[in-house]
Amino acid sequence: MALQIIQQGHNTVLKGLENFDIKSILECGQCFRWDKNGENDYTGIVKDKVARIVQNGSSAVFHDCIQQDFVDLWYKYFDMETDYKGIIDSISINDPIMKTASDFAPGIRILRQPLFETLITFIISANNSIPNIKRVVARLSKMYGSSLLYEGKEFYKFPEPAALANATLEEISMSKAGFRSKYIKKTAIEFNSNPLKVDDLKSIGYAEAKNTLMKYNGVGAKVADCTLLFCGAYTNAFPVDTWVKKIMEELYLKKDMSLRKIGEYADNKFGELGGYAQQYLFYYARSNM
DNA sequence: CCACAGGACGGCT
DNA sequence: AGCCGTCCTGTG
Numbered sequence: 001m002a003l004q005i006i007q008q009g010h011n012t013v014l015k016g017l018e019n020f021d022i023k024s025i026l027e028c029g030q031c032f033r034w035d036k037n038g039e040n041d042y043t044g045i046v047k048d049k050v051a052r053i054v055q056n057g058s059s060a061v062f063h064d065c066i067q068q069d070f071v072d073l074w075y076k077y078f079d080m081e082t083d084y085k086g087i088i089d090s091i092s093i094n095d096p097i098m099k100t101a102s103d104f105a106p107g108i109r110i111l112r113q114p115l116f117e118t119l120i121t122f123i124i125s126a127n128n129s130i131p132n133i134k135r136v137v138a139r140l141s142k143m144y145g146s147s148l149l150y151e152g153k154e155f156y157k158f159p160e161p162a163a164l165a166n167a168t169l170e171e172i173s174m175s176k177a178g179f180r181s182k183y184i185k186k187t188a189i190e191f192n193s194n195p196l197k198v199d200d201l202k203s204i205g206y207a208e209a210k211n212t213l214m215k216y217n218g219v220g221a222k223v224a225d226c227t228l229l230f231c232g233a234y235t236n237a238f239p240v241d242t243w244v245k246k247i248m249e250e251l252y253l254k255k256d257m258s259l260r261k262i263g264e265y266a267d268n269k270f271g272e273l274g275g276y277a278q279q280y281l282f283y284y285a286r287s288n289m
Numbered sequence: 290c291c292a293c294a295g296g297a298c299g300g301c302t
Numbered sequence: 303a304g305c306c307g308t309c310c311t312g313t314g
């Protein structure tokens with residue numbers, strides 16, 4: 001059944017969802033601005049829109065969301081045009097490990113998040129835990145992002161590059177970003193004076209795009225790959241963190257290997273679909289290992 | 290109190 | 303190229 005998008009009063013209702021599980025999507029470690037209200041019930045902010053999403057099987061309700069907002073923002077954000085069933089079939093055939101990992105969470109989708117926000121939040125993710133990353137991002141947004149009301153509650157947009165570029169290091173440090181505070185400030189200054197767009201990254205090719213991002217202070221190979229993958233620029237980006245290293249070594253490689261070599265192995269094995277493979281593996285590893 | 294988890298960087302070999 | 307100490311905050 002094809003996806004149906006229906007406006008019902010103030011809400012937008014989706015029916016016929018396939019490979020869409022809101023819990024897997026929002027808790028697989030790719031985003032930091034969503035909060036759980038209850039089972040399959042989340043509220044979050046992207047750009048200047050807040051959404052409360054409640055999923056029930058193959059249906060989901062976007063509360064206080066007109067159909068036009070769904071089409072303009074959320075459809076792209078949730079990567080609705082991509083055929084995830086086809087991707088899973090393609091990477092799982094002749095690969096029982098990937099079959100197990102994708103069967104564990106076939107409803108994962110890779111979000112297409114705003115570039116500057118993705119870059120800064122993954123700088124914050126360096127040597128950090130997901131709950132702490134969320135707290136730091138929430139503090140920065142409250143300090144430097146404009147506020148908006150949704151269902152009577154105040155939400156804060158992710159800061160504009162200029163707001164973080166003009167902040168002092170002492171102020172940014174109050175977010176408790178720790179040693180990453182100076183990375184945030186330097187990168188915001190650089191980005192603000194020479195703004196980068198997703199299309200710029202797409203036009204120069206994966207290797208050059210990764211090099212470009214790694215010039216920012218606080219951005220190594222892993223953060224660069226996360227940014228390229230989660231802003232929707234390159235689906236072949238395969239970020240190797242400690243969890244992916246662990247699961248790749250245990251299930252595929254059967255020996256210790258450097259982060260760089262694991263990345264090369266994945267590139268050969270998964271190619272253009274590496275980013276999807278990485279997400280199934282990462283979520284499976286974090287939940288089961 | 291201590292041990293540990295989580296990546297980038299810079300200095301070293 | 304690879305190894306290792308340091309950076310900061312929070313949790314057990």
